[in-house]
Amino acid sequence: MKNQLRPALTIFALLTIITGVIYPLLVTGVSQVLFPSQSNGSIITINGKAAGSELIGQQFDDPKYFWGRVSAVGYNADLSSGSNYGPMNPALLEAVQARIDALQAADPDNTLPIPVDLVTASASGLDPHISVAAALYQVHRVASARGLSEADVQSLVEQNTEGRQFGIFGEPRVNVLLLNLALDGIK
Numbered sequence: 001m002k003n004q005l006r007p008a009l010t011i012f013a014l015l016t017i018i019t020g021v022i023y024p025l026l027v028t029g030v031s032q033v034l035f036p037s038q039s040n041g042s043i044i045t046i047n048g049k050a051a052g053s054e055l056i057g058q059q060f061d062d063p064k065y066f067w068g069r070v071s072a073v074g075y076n077a078d079l080s081s082g083s084n085y086g087p088m089n090p091a092l093l094e095a096v097q098a099r100i101d102a103l104q105a106a107d108p109d110n111t112l113p114i115p116v117d118l119v120t121a122s123a124s125g126l127d128p129h130i131s132v133a134a135a136l137y138q139v140h141r142v143a144s145a146r147g148l149s150e151a152d153v154q155s156l157v158e159q160n161t162e163g164r165q166f167g168i169f170g171e172p173r174v175n176v177l178l179l180n181l182a183l184d185g186i187k
Helices: 002-034 090-106 132-146 150-159 176-184
Strands: 043-046 049-053 129-131 173-175
Touching (some): 043 176, 049 176, 129 132, 132 150, 132 173, 132 176, 150 176, 173 176
Antiparallel strands (some): 043 049, 129 173
């Protein structure tokens, strides 16, 4: 037994050092050199102050800003998850109806159909993107709140629309934080 214990402990210590120390340091070092922005969270800074991350949704509730997807976790990255409500769950149906009512109250003149991503949470609860339809639905409200023309705001949405991933995956989308920062840049 002693003959087997020593080699087993030696291998255990060696693998712990390789996989628990050397490999993580190597991967971190390589990522810092090759992808410094992404490996540090894709933080957007304005005048030396962090405005947010391109990768994590934030809550915007002022009518002069575009609103992102609803978060089931209050945009807390530590709690990333969905609501786990099934499509026939009365609690989900009530929450969706309340969100529809809130959107209609915020922009009562809007007759466009409400895109589903404005009333349902993403799987992670942290999605920073909305569909192009969700952004266009909000153009009237944002333009009115800011005293801008709808054409100018719609043009800004088009400028901030990202295409499909690698040209084939997913749908075109709009990063809400980047769009709102672009709006703030209009004088």
